[in-house]
Amino acid sequence: MSTTISNGPRPANGTPGPRGTPVLGSMRDFQRDKLGFIRSLTRYGDVARYRTAHLTWYQINHPDGIRRVLQENNRNYGKGSLTLNFFKPVVGEGLITSEGALWLRQRRLIQPIFHRRSVAAFGALMTDETLAMLERWRPAMEGGEPLDVPVEMARLALDVVTGALFHAHVGEEPEVIGRAINTIVEDLGYRFEVPFYPPHRVPTPRNRRFRAAMRTVDQAVYAIIAERRRDGGDEEDLLALLMGTRDEASGEAMGDKQLRDEVMTLFLAGHETTANALSWALYLISTHPLVEGRLRQELDEVLGADRRVPTIRDLPDLMYTKMVVDETLRLYPPAWITNRQAIAEDEILGHRIPAKSFVTLSPYVLHRHPDYWQRPDTFDPERFAPGRTDGRPRFDYFPFGGGPRQCIGQSMALVEAQLVLATVLGRCRLRPTSDEPVEAEALATLRPRGGLPMIVGPA
Numbered sequence: 001m002s003t004t005i006s007n008g009p010r011p012a013n014g015t016p017g018p019r020g021t022p023v024l025g026s027m028r029d030f031q032r033d034k035l036g037f038i039r040s041l042t043r044y045g046d047v048a049r050y051r052t053a054h055l056t057w058y059q060i061n062h063p064d065g066i067r068r069v070l071q072e073n074n075r076n077y078g079k080g081s082l083t084l085n086f087f088k089p090v091v092g093e094g095l096i097t098s099e100g101a102l103w104l105r106q107r108r109l110i111q112p113i114f115h116r117r118s119v120a121a122f123g124a125l126m127t128d129e130t131l132a133m134l135e136r137w138r139p140a141m142e143g144g145e146p147l148d149v150p151v152e153m154a155r156l157a158l159d160v161v162t163g164a165l166f167h168a169h170v171g172e173e174p175e176v177i178g179r180a181i182n183t184i185v186e187d188l189g190y191r192f193e194v195p196f197y198p199p200h201r202v203p204t205p206r207n208r209r210f211r212a213a214m215r216t217v218d219q220a221v222y223a224i225i226a227e228r229r230r231d232g233g234d235e236e237d238l239l240a241l242l243m244g245t246r247d248e249a250s251g252e253a254m255g256d257k258q259l260r261d262e263v264m265t266l267f268l269a270g271h272e273t274t275a276n277a278l279s280w281a282l283y284l285i286s287t288h289p290l291v292e293g294r295l296r297q298e299l300d301e302v303l304g305a306d307r308r309v310p311t312i313r314d315l316p317d318l319m320y321t322k323m324v325v326d327e328t329l330r331l332y333p334p335a336w337i338t339n340r341q342a343i344a345e346d347e348i349l350g351h352r353i354p355a356k357s358f359v360t361l362s363p364y365v366l367h368r369h370p371d372y373w374q375r376p377d378t379f380d381p382e383r384f385a386p387g388r389t390d391g392r393p394r395f396d397y398f399p400f401g402g403g404p405r406q407c408i409g410q411s412m413a414l415v416e417a418q419l420v421l422a423t424v425l426g427r428c429r430l431r432p433t434s435d436e437p438v439e440a441e442a443l444a445t446l447r448p449r450g451g452l453p454m455i456v457g458p459a
């Protein structure tokens with residue numbers, strides 16, 4: 001393993017990396033092929049340094065360095081101006097973007113809502129929405145028409161998170177919100193690709209669409225909150241749980257604006273990521289017949305020949321399904337890169353990280369690093385067989401991040417992935433329309449480039 005031996009920190013410019021061109025540095029190389037570029041940086045060692053225009057980046061390629069940033073010295077690493085400028089227009093001061101005392105208070109309030117036991121309450125919602133999706137697929141199945149799987153999974157994951165947030169709400173808001181959220185997510189993806197696009201206040205057609213979508217979501221969310229405050233109610237959805245939390249010290253509940261920011265955060269964080277994981281899982285399963293065979297055998301054993309609808313109680317028995325999910329998240333981690341900004345100077349594996357510099361951590365890079373994984377590009381769920389992961393470094397696999405800011409929705413996402421896969425594969429068989437390998441496109445999340453058309457037939 002290429003561990004750097006530390007004799008005290010090197011000077012910042014002693015950290016190796018590509019030089020790029022005089023003005024833009026490596027900006028073009030990064031934009032041209034983001035995944036190829038960040039992966040190529042492992043050739044410089046445990047820490048690689050590069051520049052895009054006026055910004056200097058330190059990419060950490062070693063699990064101990066990742067641990068340093070996310071866990072050991074996490075207080076020294078803020079989310080950074082770039083991440084905050086990107087997300088704040090949408091989520092305000094929600095859990096993903098807040099920092100310091102506000103973040104800690106909110107995290108303590110919200111964490112219990114996402115414990116595995118509480119998430120179990122949403123199992124039936126997840127399978128109901130999956131069955132509704134399969135109903136929508138019926139005409140395409142009968143006509144042999146391809147379905148664009150990422151679009152289908154995005155709708156499913158959005159329906160699940162909307163149902164989880166506003167379960168008992170009757171009215172048209174959930175659907176209106178869903179459409180507006182799609183516009184907002186699309187805009188974030190676009191801005192990731194075109195970072196110098198005019199800010200939202202400039203009235204371009206795209207920005208007008210975005211602002212209209214934001215108004216729609218805000219109005220709908222505030223209307224639901226007001227209705228709940230007026231009528232009380234005994235709903236047990238995420239919104240009710242959020243509204244029911246009380247600060248330990250002051251006894252105060254969340255105000256409307258904070259509630260809105262957290263609702264928006266959960267929409268944004270909880271839907272595209274899960275949808276992409278599901279799309280990749282369906283693709284990988286359909287292109288690996290041995291894996292598909294084992295998975296179907298497990299479904300037969302656990303759910304019976306008539307393939308009853310799985311419940312949360314089946315999950316411990318659907319072990320192979322879980323291994324497939326874990327391996328999918330290794331090869332295609334939806335949150336493929338995370339940035340931090342150093343507050344004070346630090347040293348990582350012998351490299352000096354100056355104050356204010358940007359640090360990038362990429363699950364995609366670590367998950368395919370040949371020092372830590374044999375045949376790193378091969379899909380092999382056996383890597384996650386019980387006992388096989390014992391003794392591995394904690395941070396060679398971190399699809400949900402780590403340390404205090406680890407994904408709060410991890411249990412919910414994993415439960416959803418297992419239940420959706422078991423429900424879908426119990427009832428149908430999917431095949432890509434082309435034999436060409438599907439490429440990953442690194443936008444705000446990792447998506448199949450150009451969509452993923454698949455033909456759906458009976459199981």
Ligand code: HEM
Pocket residue numbers: 095096097107161265266267269270271273274277333334335338339398399400401402404405406407408409410412413
């Ligand atoms: C496969 C699905 C998912 C993946 C891969 C994923 C990944 C991640 C990652 C890597 C982080 C940490 C980001 C960082 O350190 O900068 C994160 C944070 C977060 N995720 Fe997820 N996530 C998923 C699903 C969900 C779901 C379903 C929800 C909620 C409904 C959710 C809510 C959040 C929130 C609120 C945070 C911020 C936590 C904090 O900063 O305290 N995520 N997620």
